[in-house]
Amino acid sequence: MATNHQEHVRRAVRWLTREEHKAKARELREELNRAFTEHPEETGETYLEHLWFTSKMAARFLYAMLVLMIHGLFPFLLTRAASAQIEVIYRIMKTRIPKSRREAIDADPGI
Numbered sequence: 514m515a516t517n518h519q520e521h522v523r524r525a526v527r528w529l530t531r532e533e534h535k536a537k538a539r540e541l542r543e544e545l546n547r548a549f550t551e552h553p554e555e556t557g558e559t560y561l562e563h564l565w566f567t568s569k570m571a572a573r574f575l576y577a578m579l580v581l582m583i584h585g586l587f588p589f590l591l592t593r594a595a596s597a598q599i600e601v602i603y604r605i606m607k608t609r610i611p612k613s614r615r616e617a618i619d620a621d622p623g624i
Contacts, residue, residue: 556609573602 528534553563577598584591607615 570602570605573598573605577602 549560553560556563558566577595580591580595580598584595610618
């Protein structure tokens with residue numbers, strides 16, 4: 514005789530294996546896949562390549578922020594380190610921004 518738990522499992526399996534539920538699961542899986550891959554593919558990267566690049570850029574920003582904080586407290590220290598790092602970040606990002614957007618950014622004096 515089947516236990517109450519086993520019956521619940523059987524009913525759950527029957528429910529999950531209904532065609533409309535399988536279709537919904539496929540649709541959700543495709544949406545999730547698209548959410549994680551659409552933008553990286555636009556930049557010519559895989560998800561992991563994009564994650565690695567953004568992690569390295571975040572580290573550069575963190576370094577620049579720390580250097581700026583130290584320089585702010587002690588103006589005689591690190592007088593060029595933050596601006597040099599910002600220039601490196603700009604050169605890296607400039608190569609990744611589409612030309613039309615880059616021109617708009619460069620033309621905007623407020624940036």
